[in-house]
Amino acid sequence: MKKIYSILVLFLLSAFLSITVLQAQTTADALKKHVSFLAADSLEGRGLGTEGKEKAMHYISVVFSDAGLLPFGPNYFQEFSFRKELIRVNATNVIGYIEGSDEQLKNEYIVLSAHYDHLGFDTKNDGSKVIYNGADDNASGTAALLELAKYFGSDQNTPKRSIIFIAYDAEEIGLLGSEFFVEDSEVVDFEKVKFNFNFDMVGMYDSYGGLDITGINGIANGKNKAKELAKEYDVKLKKTTASIEPFTDTYSFKKTGTPAVHFFTGLKSPYHKPEDTYDLLEYEAMAKVVNYSAALTKALANEEELEPSGRFKNLQSPFALRLNAGVSGIFTNSYHIYRDEFFNAEDVPGGSFGLITQLDIGKRVTLQPGVFYAYHGSSAPGGNYRAHSLDIPVDAHINLISQYGGQLKLFLILGGFYRHDFSTRNADVDGRGIRDEDHGFSLGFGFRATRLQFTFVGRSGIQNLTRVPDMDIRSQGGLISLSYLFFK
Numbered sequence: 001m002k003k004i005y006s007i008l009v010l011f012l013l014s015a016f017l018s019i020t021v022l023q024a025q026t027t028a029d030a031l032k033k034h035v036s037f038l039a040a041d042s043l044e045g046r047g048l049g050t051e052g053k054e055k056a057m058h059y060i061s062v063v064f065s066d067a068g069l070l071p072f073g074p075n076y077f078q079e080f081s082f083r084k085e086l087i088r089v090n091a092t093n094v095i096g097y098i099e100g101s102d103e104q105l106k107n108e109y110i111v112l113s114a115h116y117d118h119l120g121f122d123t124k125n126d127g128s129k130v131i132y133n134g135a136d137d138n139a140s141g142t143a144a145l146l147e148l149a150k151y152f153g154s155d156q157n158t159p160k161r162s163i164i165f166i167a168y169d170a171e172e173i174g175l176l177g178s179e180f181f182v183e184d185s186e187v188v189d190f191e192k193v194k195f196n197f198n199f200d201m202v203g204m205y206d207s208y209g210g211l212d213i214t215g216i217n218g219i220a221n222g223k224n225k226a227k228e229l230a231k232e233y234d235v236k237l238k239k240t241t242a243s244i245e246p247f248t249d250t251y252s253f254k255k256t257g258t259p260a261v262h263f264f265t266g267l268k269s270p271y272h273k274p275e276d277t278y279d280l281l282e283y284e285a286m287a288k289v290v291n292y293s294a295a296l297t298k299a300l301a302n303e304e305e306l307e308p309s310g311r312f313k314n315l316q317s318p319f320a321l322r323l324n325a326g327v328s329g330i331f332t333n334s335y336h337i338y339r340d341e342f343f344n345a346e347d348v349p350g351g352s353f354g355l356i357t358q359l360d361i362g363k364r365v366t367l368q369p370g371v372f373y374a375y376h377g378s379s380a381p382g383g384n385y386r387a388h389s390l391d392i393p394v395d396a397h398i399n400l401i402s403q404y405g406g407q408l409k410l411f412l413i414l415g416g417f418y419r420h421d422f423s424t425r426n427a428d429v430d431g432r433g434i435r436d437e438d439h440g441f442s443l444g445f446g447f448r449a450t451r452l453q454f455t456f457v458g459r460s461g462i463q464n465l466t467r468v469p470d471m472d473i474r475s476q477g478g479l480i481s482l483s484y485l486f487f488k
Contacts, residue, residue: 026148031140039134060116064149067150071096078181080176093177094116097162110197113197115178117169117177136281138200148293161306195222198248205288208266209236212237218312221303222300225300324359330479330481334348335347335378336476337473341471348386355370367396368397371391389421424436
């Protein structure tokens with residue numbers, strides 16, 4: 001009888017624990033409930049200064065409270081202000097935390113975050129409103145944060161390290177909420193923050209075909225643990241990097257030297273359009289992403305040693321080396337200067353295409369060698385000269401402006417080139433033989449926006465191209481290039 005009683009008790013205890021674990025897992029319905037509220041028309045797109053954003057702020061604080069999160073002060077609100085043109089604008093981050101279970105490690109922190117603001121609304125001439133509901137951007141990330149707060153607020157899920165949960169305000173106007181949290185607030189000593197997981201647009205996993213977790217390689221053992229758990233949770237990881245994503249709130253952590261990971265399921269929703277409504281999101285897949293994120297957070301938060309990876313430390317160095325590559329197409333305008341005759345051959349259009357590589361040396365200098373096929377020439381009374389060439393430029397980019405981790409750059413170009421003609425037409429212009437090789441220098445400027453790079457360069461040859469004594473012919477040209485870089 002005692003044996004049967006013991007078995008029954010064990011069975012009931014096991015069933016209770018199973019139910020508790022199941023209840024701790026995020027469901028599609030729970031996420032949909034959050035998103036449908038945050039992205040409702042009544043919240044007016046959660047824009048700065050709207051009543052809807054205030055409603056969202058209080059909704060988040062209530063969920064934090066119900067989940068058992070502790071405030072850092074008298075409440076969950078971290079208020080700040082900033083100047084926009086002539087107006088002083090008030091904004092509010094929502095912050096809570098849970099204390100870790102380990103007496104030593106609880107003094108270290110993990111930060112889980114998402115921004116809850118959006119674009120607000122526009123008013124038409126007839127007085128009606130066009131609301132930018134922002135379901136995927138970023139009610140989805142906020143919903144993920146809220147469910148993670150509920151998960152870790154449960155006693156059986158408390159990790160060894162403490163976790164800070166923060167919903168940022170004023171992201172859409174320039175990452176201002178996360179910037180204030182990192183740079184100006186006194187909530188936490190960032191030397192004790194081990195990493196940040198940020199959720200921004202995580203509602204379109206199926207359409208995107210997976211999940212990006214850019215920055216995960218910045219945590220020692222982060223990539224291995226992420227891949228291991230991805231198999232267990234049937235999550236496809238599309239992109240894993242060590243670098244911090246520049247165009248979301250993770251970028252604010254770059255200045256502190258803290259690894260920061262961007263959870264993202266692509267730009268498959270109607271980004272920054274009124275059509276980004278709650279009914280478009282893929283909640284079953286979104287729940288899978290959140291449960292995977294919870295498991296990954298817990299696994300890393302329980303590591304005895306948790307440090308930045310060697311790759312991350314190298315990227316943070318002011319002398320860091322980064323290698324990139326890309327393809328480039330160039331429109332050219334070339335001609336020849338007859339220096340001893342004060343005569344210029346007419347310019348002719350041409351073009352080239354090829355491969356480039358880039359070696360970033362710190363933040364200020366980029367070396368860019370390339371290999372191109374080029375078609376060029378000039379037009380003179382003696383005949384139109386044309387050549388097919390192998391063109392090898394080597395340029396140095398001196399960055400005048402570099403923002404968002406080098407994703408936006410304005411730079412000067414100083415360089416040189418070598419060119420070999422392997423096929424020519426009318427190379428004996430006016431009886432003056434043209435050599436089949438050339439070299440010279442380049443000057444110009446360019447700018448880069450994420451993967452696209454535009455350059456405007458002038459070239460001057462320093463090789464005398466004629467074999468005729470007492471004559472001096474030099475090449476000249478202008479180049480406009482568009483390059484696509486394989487990596488951001």
